[in-house]
Amino acid sequence: NAGVTQTPKFRVLKTGQSMTLLCAQDMNHEYMYWYRQDPGMGLRLIHYSVGEGTTAKGEVPDGYNVSRLKKQNFLLGLESAAPSQTSVYFCASSYPMDRFTYEQYFGPGTRLTVT
Amino acid sequence: GDSVTQMEGPVTLSEEAFLTINCTYTATGYPSLFWYVQYPGEGLQLLLKATKADDKGSNKGFEATYRKETTSFHLEKGSVQVSDSAVYFCALSDLAGNMLTFGGGTRLMVKP
Numbered sequence: 001n002a003g004v005t006q007t008p009k010f011r012v013l014k015t016g017q018s019m020t021l022l023c024a025q026d027m028n029h030e031y032m033y034w035y036r037q038d039p040g041m042g043l044r045l046i047h048y049s050v051g052e053g054t055t056a057k058g059e060v061p062d063g064y065n066v067s068r069l070k071k072q073n074f075l076l077g078l079e080s081a082a083p084s085q086t087s088v089y090f091c092a093s094s095y096p097m098d099r100f101t102y103e104q105y106f107g108p109g110t111r112l113t114v115t
Numbered sequence: 116g117d118s119v120t121q122m123e124g125p126v127t128l129s130e131e132a133f134l135t136i137n138c139t140y141t142a143t144g145y146p147s148l149f150w151y152v153q154y155p156g157e158g159l160q161l162l163l164k165a166t167k168a169d170d171k172g173s174n175k176g177f178e179a180t181y182r183k184e185t186t187s188f189h190l191e192k193g194s195v196q197v198s199d200s201a202v203y204f205c206a207l208s209d210l211a212g213n214m215l216t217f218g219g220g221t222r223l224m225v226k227p
Contacts, residue, residue: 004158031213040123040219040220041219042119042204042217042218042219042220043159043204043215043217044217045214045215048214050213090158090159092158092159094213096212096213097164098166101147101164101166101208101212102208102212102213103161103164104159104161104215106158106159106160107158108156108157108158109157109158
């Protein structure tokens, strides 16, 4: 049981380049999330998905797109990278612990630098 | 909207010292509250949670009590170890339970 995995672990892009970050989970969770982590700002939600074939915008969606074609995978795309997108990106998936509470499981992160 | 405020770090302690990391929140209704921990180079892990007022979450010697009257969820540990060095995040969930709002994180450094 690998949990939540992310590919790649590190990446350096030039401004204007595109890339896709892959997140995979083997826990059969319905919900999946993409966050970015910046110093002193905690984690901010970019996009999320409540099930296969669905996506929704989070707090900071601009400049990113996502797809959830399979339940176990959640892809985050940057069409034209900008230096402001330099960050650490975390994927998470969640399941309900009880009627009102979900536990989120996080991947190890992808460190992206845009020059 | 919902928000979480944590004390800024870093917090530097000697081994076996007492730890308190303050967390206060603003939210609609009565959210569930969480502490997540991030060890160097890793993703976040759930440390403890509390789902209603006066609940106490505990794990690995850490405790936090859900205080509705002060809208707080302070993290405490009686005797920290070097292995507790990490970044700690306070978070709350929305009314549906599946969306989290995080505080800015507090870095803890424990010296031998």
